[in-house]
Amino acid sequence: MEAKILLQEHIAKTVSLTEEEFDYFFSHFKPMSFKKGQTIIGAGDKVDCEYFVISGCLKAFFINDEIKMYILQFAMPTWWTSDYTALYNQTPATINVDCITDAEVLCLTSTDREKLCAEFHQVEHFFRWRTNKGYIASQKRLLSFMNNNVKTRYEELLALYPQLYNLVPKHLIAAYLGVSRETLSRLYNS
């Protein structure tokens, strides 16, 4: 019940649910396991779930003209991920999500999320705050993109997620920073 406790503690940071309420809440999540390299959401797919990461590391990324990859988010344990644009607009996925390492996730359908939000004010509150944090983080990253050069962004990233350096190959870090792998390589060998 590792997964259940992880989610429970995560939720408890924002709202308090009784044990019963949480059990009910949790019953809507479907545990899933993936192997390294497996695709969770592929471009063009219908998207109806979002994912809470229990273990492992995912990436949410966009591919331009089948050539360049840009990583929107690395998703580590206790992070949520999906193609939210597709999920909320009911459009085919333009963002891919796949597994950098073996991973376990909890899957929640959009329908169930809305149902739970409607049933429990507290759940709606939780999701408002979660999205709010995401929004703030996204604005911050945008600013960093406009304001900082690659070196600064690289240092920022490593300060924020020191685990990443050993966990994910360098070309993925480059794809997150929006820089070529060659430039990144030259950058930290100097």
Added chain:
Amino acid sequence: MEAKILLQEHIAKTVSLTEEEFDYFFSHFKPMSFKKGQTIIGAGDKVDCEYFVISGCLKAFFINDEIKMYILQFAMPTWWTSDYTALYNQTPATINVDCITDAEVLCLTSTDREKLCAEFHQVEHFFRWRTNKGYIASQKRLLSFMNNNVKTRYEELLALYPQLYNLVPKHLIAAYLGVSRETLSRLYNS
């Protein structure tokens, strides 16, 4: 009562409140008027409100080393703006908000927002969706930043907000695109 109706119609797109509920909701908003060039939030300020734009055009921007300005958002009627990082973390403002034109806004304190969210499930729902849309838009802009060159981003911006072209000076559009005014100038004179 222009302002009241504008807000009412805006809210009604997401949730239904009774006339009484909306009156109560609306009573927490404070109308304010500003002149072109006036500062609403300045870097370093304590931030405890967010603003719903009734008329005019605001900009939310960051200034780097007192030199470069980057515009995070133009706020037009029915848009919300503030320094959300400062608002949610209770830290001094790092984002400025000021008026590109004369403007009328409705001001809502963070305390009142949270109170209203707690009192009305529907209000919490509204704010969740509003933030959600903001998050999706922010991710989209980030992707565009990584993936597209200045020309494409410029065309995207004008397609999205045709009014901007005549309303705001070009160097502000450049500051939104994260490009020098010279480069932008060369771009649309060719």
Added chain:
DNA sequence: TTGATTACGTGATGTAGATCACATTCTGAT
């Protein structure tokens, strides 16, 4: 163990956009 695939490093060269410098027009205050 071997061959294929992926990760990574590094030189040479190209280019989008920044920066600097200066001229011109527009706008707003007195």
Added chain:
DNA sequence: ATCAGAATGTGATCTACATCACGTAATCAA
């Protein structure tokens, strides 16, 4: 009406980073 300060245009030069090209090391499957 006039003057000061914005806003804009445009050339010359500079630079961060991309792209191409090629090499080596690491990983993995049969």
